[in-house]
Amino acid sequence: DGGITQSPKYLFRKEGQNVTLSCEQNLNHDAMYWYRQDPGQGLRLIYYSQIVNDFQKGDIAEGYSVSREKKESFPLTVTSAQKNPTAFYLCASSMGHSRPYQPQHFGDGTRLSIL
């Protein structure tokens, strides 16, 4: 089955530690996205990438970093500079510029907590 896989489902971080969240897709999508969701809130865009080796900051990029070395993968690193990292992190993908009206599809998320 084609889809988006996020791992791990739950992640715990100590103060001052960097952690990396994995996102892999086998939908052959060009574009990939990272969102953050806080309890009772909507999604906020962290970073997005329309093509391999290129990515742009979203609305709340501070304290986060990404890479896009392969089409299938878009890992997100939550650095120690992110002061309030506890949240539900969602990865999405879409066809991108080739089919701009096609929807984004989401993974099942990673829930990050601070110890």
Place this chain on the structure above:
Amino acid sequence: DAKTTQPTSMDCAEGRAANLPCNHSTISGNEYVYWYRQIHSQGPQYIIHGLKNNETNEMASLIITEDRKSSTLILPHATLRDTAVYYCIVRSGGSQGNLIFGKGTKLSVKP
């Protein structure tokens, strides 16, 4: 991207049709209407999208008014598993990525 307005919550009896309204009175000509739903602790699930014609797929139907200022998502035979928060989003293809999720409608399907 245009802003949307949805009721905070709705109830529906199991087996009946669930009709979820959305107002998007400032929608522009190149903006599509997308519907997603989110079950607790899961990622949003894409349901359906459309521009101006009514659309139907295996999950739902989307009815868009002729002036495109509002739309209705119809789940024809709601089940308990359809209990979720439903989001109506208006977006143009030119948007660089941001899907703006508002607070959505909490649909409770009751036996």
